[in-house]
Amino acid sequence: MSFYFAIVGTKDNxxxxxxxxxxxxxxxxxxxxxxxQRPMNQFIVHSSLDIIEExxxxxxxxxxxxxxxxxNLFVSCFLTAGNIKFLLLHDTKADDAIRQFFTDVxxxxxxxxxxxxxxxxxxxxxxxxxxxxxGAAKKYL
Amino acid sequence: MQRQDxxxxxxxxxxxxxSLQQGTPTATAPLKHSLTASQSSNLRYSSSRxxxxxRHLNRTQRSELSKSSFAFLFGEMVQYAQKRVSGIxxxxxxxxxxxxxxxxxxxAGPRHLKSxxxxxxxxxxRRLNLHGYTIGQRLLELLLWRDGxxxxxxxxxxxxxxxxxxxxxxxxxxxxxxxxxxxxxxEDEYMLIDNDPMVSSYISIPKEMSQLNCAAFVAGIIExxxxxxxFPSRVTAHSVPTEQFPGKTVFLIKFDxxxxxxxxxx
Amino acid sequence: xxxxxxMVLNKAGGLIYQRDFNEGLxxxxxxxxxxxxGTFHGVHAITSRVSPVPGSGGLEIMESEHFRMQCFxxxxxxxxxxxxxxxxxxxDVIVKRVxxxxxxxxxxxPFYQIEMPIRCEAFDRNLLAYIQPRQ
Numbered sequence: 001m002s003f004y005f006a007i008v009g010t011k012d013n014x015x016x017x018x019x020x021x022x023x024x025x026x027x028x029x030x031x032x033x034x035x036x037q038r039p040m041n042q043f044i045v046h047s048s049l050d051i052i053e054e055x056x057x058x059x060x061x062x063x064x065x066x067x068x069x070x071x072n073l074f075v076s077c078f079l080t081a082g083n084i085k086f087l088l089l090h091d092t093k094a095d096d097a098i099r100q101f102f103t104d105v106x107x108x109x110x111x112x113x114x115x116x117x118x119x120x121x122x123x124x125x126x127x128x129x130x131x132x133x134x135g136a137a138k139k140y141l
Numbered sequence: 142m143q144r145q146d147x148x149x150x151x152x153x154x155x156x157x158x159x160s161l162q163q164g165t166p167t168a169t170a171p172l173k174h175s176l177t178a179s180q181s182s183n184l185r186y187s188s189s190r191x192x193x194x195x196r197h198l199n200r201t202q203r204s205e206l207s208k209s210s211f212a213f214l215f216g217e218m219v220q221y222a223q224k225r226v227s228g229i230x231x232x233x234x235x236x237x238x239x240x241x242x243x244x245x246x247x248x249a250g251p252r253h254l255k256s257x258x259x260x261x262x263x264x265x266x267r268r269l270n271l272h273g274y275t276i277g278q279r280l281l282e283l284l285l286w287r288d289g290x291x292x293x294x295x296x297x298x299x300x301x302x303x304x305x306x307x308x309x310x311x312x313x314x315x316x317x318x319x320x321x322x323x324x325x326x327x328e329d330e331y332m333l334i335d336n337d338p339m340v341s342s343y344i345s346i347p348k349e350m351s352q353l354n355c356a357a358f359v360a361g362i363i364e365x366x367x368x369x370x371x372f373p374s375r376v377t378a379h380s381v382p383t384e385q386f387p388g389k390t391v392f393l394i395k396f397d398x399x400x401x402x403x404x405x406x407x
Numbered sequence: 408x409x410x411x412x413x414m415v416l417n418k419a420g421g422l423i424y425q426r427d428f429n430e431g432l433x434x435x436x437x438x439x440x441x442x443x444x445g446t447f448h449g450v451h452a453i454t455s456r457v458s459p460v461p462g463s464g465g466l467e468i469m470e471s472e473h474f475r476m477q478c479f480x481x482x483x484x485x486x487x488x489x490x491x492x493x494x495x496x497x498x499d500v501i502v503k504r505v506x507x508x509x510x511x512x513x514x515x516x517p518f519y520q521i522e523m524p525i526r527c528e529a530f531d532r533n534l535l536a537y538i539q540p541r542q
Contacts (some may be wrong), residue, residue, distance in 0.1 A: 011234050012402050057407060060293045060300075063286075081294055082278060082369035096173035105292075110286045113279050120369075128192045209515070216517035225519075343515035343529040350518070387532065 003141055004041040004089040005133070009121040010082070012049055014042075016124040020137040044068075049077040052085060063099050066130070076090045078102035082120065084109065097140045104136040161312055197393070198286060205315075212343045219344070219355055221258045222268035266357035273361025278361065294370065296347040298396070298404055301370050302331060306365055313362070314339050329401055333363070333392040341388060346380075356390045363392060374378040409492030410538050411474060413505060414440070417522045418484035428538050444536040447488065451478065477502065489535025508533050
């Protein structure tokens with residue numbers, strides 16, 4: 001079970017990307033996408049942005065569960081107040097775990113924003129952020 | 142303020158204040174496994190090895206700030222915004238770009254000097270607005286995070302205006318704004334009234350600059366919150382002194398047409 | 408309160424604020440007020456040297472049958488002169504409050520240039536609101 005996580009900014013530009021595998025049930029936490037699958041991940045996630053655009057006006061919640069499907073992969077989305085999208089590409093449904101993961105990442109993103117040198121739509125390059133995201137993934141996914 | 146042309150559909154991704162963002166999104170290569178390991182560490186750790194990720198976001202939720210300290214800092218910000226233009230060349234360069242066109246800068250002749258001071262004063266509310274803009278972007282995310290699991294994004298005009306009037310105002314000034322009105326003349330204008338904006342409570346504007354209102358700073362915060370929630374708008378601060386409240390300020394919120402179209406569809 | 412007038416002098420002895428609170432006062436020309444302020448500044452400096460007690464400050468109180476003048480000098484050299492009725496109590500409290508108003512509405516005003524004449528509408532308004540009800 002592998003996951004591809006991306007944070008997309010307001011101009012549809014990627015701010016952060018990461019791949020994980022599951023750590024539960026004996027998984028070792030390393031993503032196992034097929035080699036030709038990996039570039040497709042970005043495209044799949046990008047194409048789901050259109051759907052998110054339409055759905056976001058219908059619901060006022062932040063966590064939108066599964067917005068899109070592609071073959072056997074699901075795309076889940078968490079939309080923040082400032083229109084930043086957290087997208088997770090996964091092949092198994094695990095709504096609650098994913099919601100907790102998103103909540104953790106939301107907190108990390110809010111802390112990143114508090115940095116006065118970080119502006120909206122800038123790439124997130126902090127190593128601490130990266131390690132915390134991976135820690136959250138290990139905890140929940 | 143120059144904006145990118147929106148497409149016809151009301152559901153177009155909108156980017157907040159273009160003057161803050163630089164560059165367009167660039168293509169990224171597919172992710173490599175060793176991405177993070179190969180980046181050299183440019184992080185300078187403090188001696189206690191703590192980063193901003195260790196601070197709790199609710200730590201300063203209840204703390205208060207001395208009004209005098211803020212007043213001194215804000216006074217310096219106003220002076221900085223006034224003195225930013227370094228000379229006539231700089232002003233002309235600024236006025237050549239369409240996003241900063243003060244209406245009374247003339248291209249030639251001895252009228253230059255008089256129009257320079259007028260132009261400086263007409264740019265000051267814009268700069269104060271920009272100062273408040275970045276604060277508003279951060280405040281929006283922080284306030285909604287503090288709601289926790291029950292956080293909701295606002296999708297309607299009235300919802301976001303209520304959020305600004307109560308939650309946002311209360312978090313900054315510890316009191317809600319005094320009134321929220323809808324303009325009768327224009328569909329897209331709303332007015333938020335504050336009888337005594339705390340940021341300019343010690344400031345007296347001299348007569349020759351009577352159109353400047355230092356609450357443009359708060360207008361910038363409001364504009365950022367609206368832009369972040371995808372309600373593109375312009376927010377300006379106007380002073381309407383009354384007998385009882387000499388500092389009464391009206392924030393005029395003018396939404397773009399795309400917002401009205403979307404509101405009609407919903 | 409029988410406050411008659413308030414004057415504020417800057418560090419160099421120049422008059423930066425003058426206001427009458429009682430209609431019956433004789434009005435001097437603005438030049439006269441400037442001369443008065445400069446004279447007082449000089450007298451204040453001389454009295455601080457001439458005083459037989461070592462280490463004393465300058466002239467603080469001047470009383471006559473018709474008025475009482477009190478001077479408060481701040482740590483930065485700004486002087487606040489209060490002219491009041493002869494038996495006006497609590498002038499100290501009034502002086503402190505005027506100093507507080509000065510620190511708020513004049514010093515926190517970004518459009519005010521230090522040591523220049525005070526043209527802050529908020530300062531005028533609040534000063535009047537403080538003095539007027541007690542006349």
